Amino acid sequence: MSSLTEAVLAGAGPKELQREKVPDEYLAAHLRKEDAGIFTGVEDKDVRKSLRVGMVPMPELAPDEVLVAVMASSVNYNSVWSAMFEPIPTFTFLERYGREGGHAARHDQPYHVLGSDAAGVIVRVGSGTRRWRVGDHVVVSCMQVDDQEPVTHADGVLGSGQRAWGFETNFGGLAHYTVVRASQLLPKPAHLTWEEAAANLLTAGTAYRMLISDRGARIKLGDVVLIWGAAGGLGAYAVQLVKNAGGIPVGVVGSEEKARLVRALGCDVVVNRAEIGIGGDTTPEDAITLGRQLGRIIRRETGEDPHVVFDFVGRATFGISVFVVRRGGTVVTCGSSTGYQHQYDNRYLWMHLKRIVGSHAANLQEMGECNRLFTLGKLVPLLSDVYPLEEIGAAVRLVQQNRHVGKVGVLCLAPREGLGVTDPELRARIGEKRLNPLRSPARSSACNRSPA
Template sequence: MDALAEAVVAGAPPEVLEREEVPREYLAAHVREEDTGMFAGVEDKDVRKSLRVGPVQMPELAPDEVLVAVMASAVNYNSVWTAMFEPVPTFAFLRRFGKEGGYAARHAQPYHVIGSDAAGVVVRAGAGVRRWRVGDHVVATCIQVDDQEPATHADGMLGAGQRAWGFETNFGGLAHYAVVRASQLLPKPGHLTWEEAASNMLTASTSYRMLISDRGARVKLGDVVLIWGATGGLGAFAVQLVKNAGGIPVGVVSSERKAELLRSLGCDVVINRSEIGIGGELTPERTIEQGKRLGRLIRREVGEDPHIAFDYVGRSTFGISVFVVRRGGTVVTCGSSTGYRHEYDNRYLWMNLKRIIGSHAANLQEQAECSRLFSLGKLVPVLSSVYPLADVAEAVRLVQRNAHIGKVGVRCLAPRDGGGVTDPDLRDRIGDERLTTLRNAA
């Protein structure tokens, strides 16, 4: 560990952090361009073979950027895609970004430092940064936007220049240091540990936009909401958001163990996907039969069809989602972990006046609104396990195999779990048991 990192871990004041030199290299989880063909013809693209942890060069800081000493980070599915080099190697994103020139050129490297979540301490701020200072405790949100693009000022997610940090950009959060734009930062909630705070923003804010924002499905009191993958990072936050909005969450999971954990989160209705018969060849007839079976299960439990389907699973579930929501209902989607090409019977969409809403991440205002809910105790982390940075490949493999629940955290500079709490009174008021629900259950 370099001297600056040691000072951060020791809790040194800002004036000490400013005196310490920024290292020329730092430790980071990364993939290398030379490995992009390693999985050709291989069925099990084991990410433990492609992910490396080792030194990379420290980039120069742009005027609107901040260097964060990362205490903890988290695994997201985009880390899996990056390490599998699918659907395309992310080096294509880095080269395209680099062609913009200027500071963007730094991103086109033969290595890609991954990670789209982070919590840590500001150790340097660019000349154009106004709202952040050395020593601030922050969380990094996952989207970088182009603030000189007109569409950004209507909604940051509409700008063509928006990118997923640590996936479509370099210098991500699974490392000792991360380079982020000042417009990515929010204050770290003081009642959360480093690893808890680092595990929330990508998935919680994505679910917030999908369900609560006026750009999403806008859940209201009494709405029945079907949530696929309800013990995943996105799904577990979706359950909490629906409950807080006064809706009725109907969670679908893949095992009885996950069903028990989902009930511990307070999900009203829990369905094991084996009851629906998901699996095997995808045919229009089979999709309709699965939809009918799911509809019967939901009506048996709540007496009516769902208003909303929350779907990030994609190919294996999307046709069912379109079929099963009620007349005038909504399917909201933010991803396709089982495949991007969706098939559905359009008669059930157009003749029943249903809607499909595409949603991606969240803009900074939505992220700030979501973060506030943690400080109010309305949302709690869904962290289930934490790995040291040295074992990050095992953590990403866990998510690749869908053998996890909630979120999988990674300690980067934090020497142990449980550090970083600066508001113990708020933590006591919310209750440590609530804040660690999934971790205790796991």
């Protein structure tokens, strides 16, 4: 263990952290370029075979960057894509980025450190950093943007230079240290533990932009919102956001146990997709049949069709989403975990004046507004399980097989759970049970650590 790491774990102040030498290498979950073809022709692309945990070189810090000692991180689906080398190996992103030259060249390496969430302590700041200091406790937004690109100042996600940190860049958050731009940082909510704080921003921020932002569906009081995958990271934060906005969340889940957990989050209507045969590829004709069944259930429970459909599932659900949303309604999408090629009957879009809104992560202002809701206790973390960094393969495999609910956390430098709280009074007021709604003793056996 390096002296800097020891100082971080001892809770050292800024001056002591500044005195300690940055180590030449650090422990990280990573992929190797040489492994990119291992799943060719393989049906089960088991991510435990491609994910490695080992030492990697410490990168040089650019003027607008900070070095963060990562106390905790979490698993997102982009780590599943990365570890399967699909739809393309992420080394393609790193090579393209590296061709820009300068500090960008650092990212083109024969290894790729993954991870798009982190909570930790700043241990170094670049010479161009103004708003952050060594010793600050921070959480990291997943979006890296080019602040010299004009459109970034209207909406950072629109910039051609925006990248998903830890997916389209190197030196991600599933490691003992990470390099991020200062423009990715937000203050860590003081009442949350490291692992709780690290589980939120990518998924909750994405859901915030999709539902609340004026760049998304902009839901309002009383809106009926259909949420696919309501027990997952994105969906479970969507349930909370809809409830906080005064809407009526209708969640679709894959099991009765997940239905129970989603109801505990406040979901007004929960539909088990198995009851109406939703799963796998869906033709436009199937979408109409399944959409009619789903629409009848939603009208029976709420009295009307949904104003908004929250869809990140993609191929298996998108045609149903377009069909089932009401006239003039909105389908908002941020991903396609079951496939990117969507089919739907366009008559139900144009003749019923519906809208499809594409959404990708969130800009820093939206991330900041979302983070504020956690600081106020309006949103709570959705951890269901926490793994040590050394077991990252098992953690990502859990998400790959959809055997989790909410978010799967990863301890990096934090030696155990429960650390990092600097506002215990607020934590006590909110209450442990509310802060950990998915971690009760009755938690689903789908979230245990049994092998596949």
